[in-house]
Amino acid sequence: MEKMDAFPLTVKSSEKQETLCIFGTGDFGRSLGIKMLQCGYSIIFGSRKPQMSNLLPKGAEVLNYSEAAQKSDVIILAIHREHYAFLTELTEVLSEKILVDVSNNLKINQYPESNAEYLAQLVPGAHVVKGLNTVSAWALQSGALDASRQVFICGNHSKAKQRVMDIVRTLGLSPLDQGSLMAANEIENYPLQLFPMWKLPFCLSTVLFTIFFFYCVIREVVYTYVYKKEDASFRMAISIPNRVFPLIALTLLALVYLPGVLAAILQLYRGTKYHRFPDWLDHWMLCRKQIGLVALGFAFLHVFYTLVIPIRYSVQWKWRNITATQVSLRKDNPLNTTSAWLSDSYLALGILGFFLFVLLGITSLPSVSNMVNWREFRFVQSKLGYLALILCTAHTLVFGGKKIFNPKSLRWYLPPTYVIALIIPCTVLVIKFILMLPCINKTLTRIRQGWERD
Numbered sequence: 001m002e003k004m005d006a007f008p009l010t011v012k013s014s015e016k017q018e019t020l021c022i023f024g025t026g027d028f029g030r031s032l033g034i035k036m037l038q039c040g041y042s043i044i045f046g047s048r049k050p051q052m053s054n055l056l057p058k059g060a061e062v063l064n065y066s067e068a069a070q071k072s073d074v075i076i077l078a079i080h081r082e083h084y085a086f087l088t089e090l091t092e093v094l095s096e097k098i099l100v101d102v103s104n105n106l107k108i109n110q111y112p113e114s115n116a117e118y119l120a121q122l123v124p125g126a127h128v129v130k131g132l133n134t135v136s137a138w139a140l141q142s143g144a145l146d147a148s149r150q151v152f153i154c155g156n157h158s159k160a161k162q163r164v165m166d167i168v169r170t171l172g173l174s175p176l177d178q179g180s181l182m183a184a185n186e187i188e189n190y191p192l193q194l195f196p197m198w199k200l201p202f203c204l205s206t207v208l209f210t211i212f213f214f215y216c217v218i219r220e221v222v223y224t225y226v227y228k229k230e231d232a233s234f235r236m237a238i239s240i241p242n243r244v245f246p247l248i249a250l251t252l253l254a255l256v257y258l259p260g261v262l263a264a265i266l267q268l269y270r271g272t273k274y275h276r277f278p279d280w281l282d283h284w285m286l287c288r289k290q291i292g293l294v295a296l297g298f299a300f301l302h303v304f305y306t307l308v309i310p311i312r313y314s315v316q317w318k319w320r321n322i323t324a325t326q327v328s329l330r331k332d333n334p335l336n337t338t339s340a341w342l343s344d345s346y347l348a349l350g351i352l353g354f355f356l357f358v359l360l361g362i363t364s365l366p367s368v369s370n371m372v373n374w375r376e377f378r379f380v381q382s383k384l385g386y387l388a389l390i391l392c393t394a395h396t397l398v399f400g401g402k403k404i405f406n407p408k409s410l411r412w413y414l415p416p417t418y419v420i421a422l423i424i425p426c427t428v429l430v431i432k433f434i435l436m437l438p439c440i441n442k443t444l445t446r447i448r449q450g451w452e453r454d
């Protein structure tokens with residue numbers, strides 16, 4: 001008997017088939033029914049019109065709501081909240097039964113209380129458990145559950161919750177206990193959120209792209225057309241994006257590390273770590289991974305755009321022209337070692353920076369970060385991350401200045417877009433350097449170890 005408790009799932013097949021009841025024969029009810037039948041449960045549907053229900057899975061029985069409820073002590077309500085009212089007539093039959101609320105709403109915080117809490121008020125004698133609302137009918141049927149295997153569960157009655165979690169596990173999903181029914185509101189809002197962590201990086205990159213792109217178009221296309229009467233509009237396809245992408249990648253990479261240094265400054269200023277960060281900083285810290293991944297995406301685009309430069313018509317035309325002019329003028333053009341150095345060093349900085357950038361991206365993937373311990377993860381994300389930031393900043397600095405660098409006069413002119421894109425990375429690096437100065441670093445470490453300032 002003891003063994004049976006320890007391995008309830010393996011023993012189940014030899015037991016009598018467990019019967020579950022599903023209220024509602026709509027899309028979700030049917031998909032869930034099929035899945036549960038496949039997993040060895042026997043299913044009874046409750047419906048308003050049991051005789052009219054077709055399309056139901058083979059092997060399932062259909063009864064009216066009240067009859068169906070009597071057949072099982074676990075009832076899954078695959079019904080929209082707006083139609084819950086009829087359940088009040090069934091309070092007696094539903095007393096002491098487990099009611100699983102799978103419902104979702106159309107808007108975040110649509111009702112004053114969550115659907116599950118509303119259900120608990122309607123049928124006070126039943127044990128309401130919230131769950132399964134994050135899997136879709138389509139995913140249940142097609143088996144495409146890889147990305148959404150996690151199922152949030154909450155409820156006030158712990159045995160009822162355990163029972164539902166066991167069912168969820170048998171369906172091949174992983175239940176995650178979220179506590180009491182008070183968590184239902186959050187669980188119901190979850191499927192309605194659209195990439196919450198990706199919003200900030202997406203908005204940031206859109207704003208940066210618009211600013212940089214239009215500035216470059218005005219400078220390189222409009223200006224050239226107005227003052228030189230030349231059509232340079234083809235530059236909008238590759239040249240300008242390839243200028244804009246690395247600048248966005250660099251700015252976003254710096255924005256991954258900016259909240260960290262801001263937080264350190266705040267801790268130094270307050271003299272304690274036992275104080276919440278402002279909400280905006282908290283949110284920013286939580287989005288760092290997503291910002292970094294978007295930055296990596298832009299870096300990849302920059303690499304691809306750079307690789308195609310030699311096969312571009314306008315570039316080949318320019319090279320041919322230069323060679324032909326040199327031949328016709330019989331002019332010699334000796335190798336300029338300074339230029340060679342500048343060119344090679346910005347390329348080398350770029351390649352190394354990109355390599356570390358990719359490494360950061362790979363280690364942030366859950367499957368990889370699960371394999372390294374916390375210290376190793378910190379080492380890669382922080383130490384190597386800063387190194388990547390230094391290399392990429394240097395790459396931009398050398399490249400931006402390369403074309404306009406005049407070795408004779410030693411004048412170095414950086415175009416405005418580069419200056420703007422370098423402000424944040426340089427600020428982050430300078431602050432980080434200051435924070436690493438021994439006296440400041442010691443205070444910060446003391447604060448982070450939980451010492452209060454006297």
Ligand SMILES: NC(=O)C1=CN([C@@H]2O[C@H](COP(=O)(O)OP(=O)(O)OC[C@H]3O[C@@H](n4cnc5c(N)ncnc54)[C@H](OP(=O)(O)O)[C@@H]3O)[C@@H](O)[C@H]2O)C=CC1
Pocket residue numbers: 023024025026027028029046047048049053077078079080081083102103104105132133134135136137138
């Ligand atoms: N579809 C999905 O992918 C997902 C759905 N959900 C949730 O599951 C629940 C069911 O969704 P879904 O199956 O898509 O919805 P459907 O509209 O397809 O089905 C709802 C079912 O509710 C029953 N019902 C009971 N009373 C009423 C009434 N007064 N008016 C209309 N229907 C009634 C009906 O069954 P009958 O005719 O047999 O009585 C109907 O088939 C919802 O709460 C939804 O939020 C959750 C996650 C995913």
Ligand SMILES: [Cu+2]
Pocket residue numbers: 246302350395399
């Ligand atoms: Cu570059």
